[in-house]
Amino acid sequence: MKYKTIETINLYFLVQLIYFILILYMTMNMDIDYYEVLNLKKHCSYEEIRRAFGKQITMYSLINHNNDSRLMMLCEAYEVLSNSFSRTLYDQYGIEGLKRGIQSKNYNINPWKFNGNVLTTYLNYRANKNYITFRQTYPNKCLIQFNNSLSNYHKNTEKLLLKLTLNEIYNGITKTILIKRPHTIVDDICVDETKHLKIEIPRGISTEEEIIKDVIHNDTELHFIKTTYIAKIEQLPHKIFKREYNNLITIKKVSFKESLCGIKFNVKTLSHKLIRVNITKVIAPDYKKTIYGEGMPYRNNLNKYGNLIIKFDVTYPIFSSITEKNICEILDS
Structure with a gap:
């Protein structure tokens, strides 16, 4: 009776394992509709693909891109559909033929693989859209290779002058200042956007010191821009001291x-x-x-x-x- 119970348990776990493997296999081989990911119809134009991608990418943070599977899928769909060759393969053979490759007597097409780098996809989208605007906004940006370190992304340095009273220096204060910076929206219309920057002023700071604050912009299409603000202290005259x-x-x-x-x-x-x-x-x-x-x-x-x-x-x-x-x-x- 004891052995029959053990065999029944083992059989149950075996059935569960087979069921899990079957579900996993079906999930891995399930076709992904790239057109549906971009909310497009199959006969859409190249410009419609670009606009759809540009509109949806603004809803995501490019800083934490490795943790967002939806963002990765969005970039993968754009990579496939924005390229005429990979789009033709996808339309004829589906995602399975695209990723496994096509082999026949007349030709051999290698499997297609997503590069897995969201920033590369996004920056190539920006550069292809308007190369001149891209270079003016990101003059130090490389279009070919990126790694996952934010220290290798475009850096910008701005100097600020903080005018403080003697009482503010004595007590310490959190200073909120308004900064203006270029903000590029989907249609390449650049406007100056005002942002609030908070800077902690420690007690007793000297006018010879500088406060350095790194800010990673996380708005629309400037997610990956790292700006280093260098604040110089200027003490305002005090009426007594x-x-x-x-x-x-x-x-x-x-x-x-x-x-x-x-x-x-x-x-x-x-x-x-x-x-x-x-x-x-x-x-x-x-x-x-x-x-x-x-x-x-x-x-x-x-x-x-x-x-x-x-x-x-x-x-x-x-x-x-x-x-x-x-x-x-x-x-x-």
Whole structure:
């Protein structure tokens, strides 16, 4: 009884295996209607084939082309039907005759095989459509061979100037800027398209640094264009502080009397602190007041800050001659 059960199980799995192989064989040999893939009729013209392919290719991302079987089938259908020889073979012998080849006494036709590279198909479509427009848009593009590395595709470099306030540099910010770039649609009509580009500005960035951001365009027919944006930082003037490396410099105007007798005043920092400053010394022309740790954050160490340095601009009285009486009048006023 036990052996009969094992034989029944083995027979069941054998039947399932045969059924699976049969389904797989039928699937592999099932004819594919290339005309239906492109939504065309069999008597369509060459230009209709090109237009149908150009219209459908815009619905796919060429960046992730290896993971999209529908896109691969679309390009395969275009490769077959756009070539008069392969199209004739397909019309007469079907996909089986096309891919297995034709052998007879009079002639021998080798099997046709899809190159498997979506970008090659697309770029040849663009180049054949309008060679001059293609070369203007993609001057460094090779039409023959591509591999699957985006680093070998057409690269474009653009320089940007980011004007930032001192507060934006102090706190860090995500800057959104509008960029214009050529955008080619199916009918070869080139227009300038506006896109939003987000650039992360780290805290304490120096004006000598450049921010490099790589963007792969993923719109319509510019899927494979990689643009490197190089952003240069320009700091806008601040009404109170001036930046020197990681230190902040501010100038406080004081009278002659205040330079001799002392002064009290408040300073509001970029971190929104209100610091009370009390000067009890005589303010000499080169005197500076340093408030430690209230300057700009260090780029590589955000827990470390520069200093806030206060310089003084003393307004001296103008006399034809300095006398004890004049000085006493100033101090008493």
